[in-house]
Amino acid sequence: MRARRPFRALPALLLAGLLALTACSADPQPAPPPDIDAPTEPITTPTRVVAGVDELGPGFNPHLRSDQSAVTTAIATMALPSVFRPDADGNLQLDRTVATDAKVTSQEPFTVSYELNVEAGWSTGAPIAAEDFVYLWQQMRTQPNTIGAAGYREITDVRSRAAGKAVDVVFDRPYPHWQELFDNLLPAHLLKDAPGGWTAPFANGVPASGGPFRLMQVDRLRGEVLLVRNDPYWDTSAVIDEIVLRRIPPNTLPTALESQGIDLALPDARPEIGQALDVLAGSPEPPTVQRGPRPAVQQLEFRTQDGPLADPRVREGIAATLDRAAIRERVSPEAVPADAFGAAPSDPGYQPTAPPGAPGRPDPAVAEAAFTEAGYVRGGNGRWTLGGRPLSVVIGAGAERSEDVEVARIVAEQLTAGGIQATIVAPSAPELLTSASVAPTTPSPTTTPAPGAGPAPGDGAGTPPPAAGPTDPAEPTSPPTTSPTTAAGGGAPVAVDVLVAPRPAYGAIGPRLDSVYGCPPDDVGEDLPGTSCFPVLQPLLDELTGSVADPAVVAEAERVLWRQLPALPLYQAQGLVISNRETDASTGVTPGPIATGPMTGAQTWSEPEGSREDDTGTEEPDADN
Structure with a gap:
């Protein structure tokens, strides 16, 4: 084990003198001499x-896409309670430290009842109770930027029993994936009335x-x-x-x-x-x-509600312009290509669903045909324009997510080379995933910031490269040679057309698809990044969410998604x-x-054998010294 710092007693003469001075101030009688041979407890360093x-x-809210990271997963695993946890094979098992029982108790209405461990409590002293279930349900069904919201939206009521130590969760229909819900419970007693309680307290910690x-x-x-x-x-x-x-x-x-x-x-x-x-x-x-x-697949998500990418032909042209393999090779060459919208390469039995050609693979001819059909014209300078206005897209990546920023840079380079004007913005990740428009914040000007060392959102660090302004279509420069535009730190908010963001790579396939690509409820805005709604797709997602996934229905949903292109999968790191x-x-x-x-x-775990340098960079002394 690590060497312990030995206790070092004060010299006997000095100690006696100090005690004598203290005694003089309170009592004229001399103090007895100290017993220098008395045993002392050694001062030890923590393991x-x-x-x-x-x-x-x-941030560290495990339910937010913007906060997904290895650190957030680690903190949630060690500090937050979950009703079910995966075993070594990934199968969910009841965590009896949190709940002693959880089972379906009614089919009409479909009800799951939880008996909570009476000893389970938060570090504040409050019990882990029904209010924590209610809070998580209410937030997950209404907040944007969440992971796995579809299952919570199937719930109609959460009822408390036994002074909060028993919970009945009522669904609007049978829900076979209920064991995936109520993981990483959050302390409702601290969050429910806190300003910005769903996000702000997790920016630099976990409240309890x-x-x-x-x-x-x-x-x-x-x-x-x-x-x-x-x-x-x-x-x-x-x-x-x-x-x-x-x-x-x-x-x-x-x-x-x-x-x-x-x-x-x-x-x-x-x-x-x-x-x-x-x-x-x-x-x-x-x-x-x-x-x-x-536990995530990196992907590009397109703004389908309005703007240039509201036209599916433009989305098709964008997808056919992008070389996903080249993006992966430059950013994360050891990552595994992702060629499906729902399943991830790590899923058992994973099969790619991408078509053999575009948009699954880059194809300039398909891109040109798609843009032309949408009414765009390619000028002598190689730029695509519509009515004299250039085809221009805004690419957004969270400033704190250095890999996302690098993906955005490469996407912008490829689109620019394909005749599409591209602007990069990098606001904070939570702002990017919860706002219809964001400040045109400058990312790092030339290189990807070192992990964790990127500029704070909105600080405008560095001087951006010259912006490539609109170009006359008749200008005789072909192909385009300008660099992608990097947004300036100020200016009016902009809507993001192409969002770089992760999607979850675990959980039942039906709720996974519905959470990412399903129509959002009325109380979650449809104009937010990463939201889409296709009437032809939603019935398929509803069927998959409410049942054990039928492979034929999954295949049809994937075909619709490749036609509609609300997103473009990239890779799984x-x-x-x-x-x-x-x-x-x-x-x-x-x-x-x-x-x-x-x-x-x-x-x-126990502490590994051997000594370790302390925070000052000096070796801890051996116990014998």
């Missing part, structure tokens, strides 16, 4: 595991814990998240005192692993990480490297778990189930 990560992300660890601190300047043992936890306590999630740039990864500054690393599989691992390949004990899929022999022995860390990740079971 901990330090995990290196790529970036912290914009209902798991074996609680989030103590988020230090964005240092790039660290600290979780500590949740002492009020009612079940078996965590073995170690602390878990630290620390941002580690790829170039420092070998040193951090060798010096035991970190015990394991959880980066995405990227070329720079491979180069870092090559440095360690020749060491006497090279690290263990495990691979697992990330792969994550790595990098560890050493000592960490493997003390933690048994694996990539874990896709929904809960490598920190699954962290409450049973």
